[in-house]
Amino acid sequence: QKEVEQNSGPLSVPEGAIASLNCTYSDRGSQSFFWYRQYSGKSPELIMFIYSNGDKEDGRFTAQLNKASQYVSLLIRDSQPSDSATYLCAVTLGNTGFQKLVFGTGTRLLVSP
């Protein structure tokens, strides 16, 4: 089992719809969870982070964390063509005294006008 798993997609949604991106992780000791957006040829940029169970909202974005199910998701409301990118889930993992970030392979989102 991979440490952080994401469906590679592409996930295709029409403009204005809700896009739902999912991520599962293997280590129950993980403390912090991040979503990054990466446009083609560019470096990742932080969208949201979440530390506690439940929902966290920031504008059109909502992160959801369920530690019991080892599941974190990102909802994008009112999707725009500019949201078309690869979304990377990242989770802190480690057993050597320092928890590092481990990234999923990313889900490609395509928003059609």
Add this chain to the structure above:
Amino acid sequence: DGGITQSPKYLFRKEGQNVTLSCEQNLNHDAMYWYRQDPGQGLRLIYYSQIVNDFQKGDIAEGYSVSREKKESFPLTVTSAQKNPTAFYLCASSIEVPLAGGWTSTDTQYFGPGTRLTVL
């Protein structure tokens, strides 16, 4: 403006050459990281450093070397021992946060713009 810079943006290497990628940050972060990204793949950790003059191997350190002589700088050398170096290289930095039991964890990592290395 605070941020992370990487240079060069594009780099071409001949077989058997060593090349060094630069990474500088002015965010006053203690921890710095190097990742490699291959097409359609996630980021894989090469090396990281939590403090000046100390660094640790990541998951794919073979064929790479680093130094951390200054807090602001964390250069990566891709040696001739790296058999498949063509990739997108990303540098990041973060603060560390304390956890229970004396552990620490990376906090949000901020990325530089990346260096695209191609072997000719």
